[in-house]
Amino acid sequence: MEFGFGPEDEAFRSEAREWLATHLASYQEAVGSGGPGSEHQAAAVRRGWERELGRGGWIGIGWDTAAAGNSGSTGSTGSTGSTASTGNSGNTPGYGNRRATLTQQVVWAEEYARARAPGRCGHIGENLLAPTLIAHGSDEQRARFLPAIARGEELWCQGYSEPDAGSDLAGVRTTAGRDGASHRVTGQKIWTSLAHEADWCFVLARTEPGSHRHRGLSFLLVPMDQPGRIEVRPIRQLTGTSEFNEVFFDGAVAPEVVGGEGNGWRVAMALLGFERGVSTLAQQIGFAEELGRVVDLAVSSGAVDDPVVRELLVRQWAELRTMRFNALRTLGGSGADPHAGGDPGAPSVAKLLWGRWHQRLGELAIRVRGAAGAVGAADWSPDAPYELDALQRLFLFSRADTIYGGSDEIQRTIIAERVLGLPRGPR
Structure with missing residues (x-):
């Protein structure tokens, strides 16, 4: 298949370039900051920039909303609150972002990089969790979480790796037991990027006692603001910075499970395909x-x-x-x-x-x-x-x-x- 840019793509490029030039003027101290190994730079300013992108409708422009509900998932097992507002009018219904073709997504990514715009702190929510919710989440989960990600208001981290289950992800030992409509998560995750800044974490945990390997796992959504139940310890790297963290869960509440209990491996692998x-x-x-x-x-x-x-x-x-x-x-x-x-x-x-x-x-x-x-x-x-x-x-x-x-x-x-x-x- 031929990959090229047409007149509509170039018009989109001009729009993206103009928007970036105009709006970056107020975020000059963060320009060029926040790349790999320097995520500590201008962290507060970059979080403000994330919300600026949300107001412009530039977050989630590649979300395939046509795929919503096609996975046959059983959806939520709990409630996280009322549906968030839809954000920008005239954009994707219910999520608050604009839509873009594949070539236009490439255009936006190229112009963003050329402008040396601040390193994204919402990447994990936008590019990993959101497509996973669209494919495997319930209508209620999509309505609750996607608009907040599209507005740049909620940041996510990924709770996969453990001290004895990094590359061998099926060996996870973190457990989660039922507590009414929610789960209680206990265990340790490691190499968790930006956990010290995240509002939520999606966690792969073992919900079926005695299960092994790929079986008995569930994909849980856990709010990070749980003092006494979640502890984040930064890991200092060769660069002297600490973007990675250890995260300890001690009975932390997980109000949502995506894709149905016991289907965590399928959902987790789908997420990695979006990476x-x-x-x-x-x-x-x-x-x-x-x-x-x-x-x-x-x-x-x-x-x-x-x-x-x-x-x-x-x-x-x-x-x-x-x-x-x-x-x-x-x-x-x-x-x-x-x-x-x-x-x-x-x-x-x-x-x-x-x-x-x-x-x-x-x-x-x-x-x-x-x-x-x-x-x-x-x-x-x-x-x-x-x-x-x-x-x-x-x-x-x-x-x-x-x-x-x-x-x-x-x-x-x-x-x-x-x-x-x-x-x-x-x-």
Whole structure:
């Protein structure tokens, strides 16, 4: 399928570019902030920006509302309150956001990245939970949660990984027992991005005592504001920041279960299928900006005179172009969405490509910097960890690129078993 931009897409591009230029003028202190490894930057301002996006109807422009209720889910087992207001008139009924075609979603993602707009703090709710609720939630759940996400008012985090169940997600030990119309959740989650800022968490927990592996799991929605029942402990990373957290649940109330009790594995896997897609192209624009920064430094420092450095720079550029063409190809043919009949290995291939590419870019950045790349600010002291510059943060944070979001080993297993049909490895 041909993937290209038509006149309507270019008109949409002009609208998006004009809106961003106008509204970013009031958020200049957050421009360029909040990327991977720097989510601590301008956090309060970026949360205000999230609401600004909501007022403009720019959150959830790719939500497939036609899929609502098609999964045959049994929906809610509890109540979370009254239906939220619909937000912007003239946009998607009931949710408060505008609609956009696939190509227009790509346009928005590209223009957002080119404008160096603040890093999104609502990504998990918009791009993971919302499509999952549309496909597997009840009408009441969609009415309660989607408008609040579309307005940028409620932030979410993801309660999947545990100390002994990271890549092996089916080994979760967090439990949840019935308490009237709700569940009580007890257990520990780890590597929970932005849990310290989130209003809600979607949690994969074992609701059937004695069950094993994929059976007996449920997909629960848990409000984070439960003092004494939920504790969030930040995990300090190589960059000195703490975007990831440990989360401890001690009888926390979960008023909603999505997709019916015991169907958590099916819902959880559906969510992971939404994780990669249009956002990959926006990510690549950010990569291009980082690569440009490394090229400029190589030229100004004279490192580009080294033929090995020149070859590495060219290789990074060529591989980035290849990743873009691959992303456009899979999007154009629905290949990035296995739930739409596409290639189930496409998201894994994309993750393998960009994860290692980004690590190599970080390594190249430090090589270009030379010895200065290992030194912090001039005012460094043992009592105050030095501030990293953008390229140092790139190098350190990208060490995790081949682990988070599904490790390289897991992605290769998916490709081997689900695409190539190779025998399953020992479990």
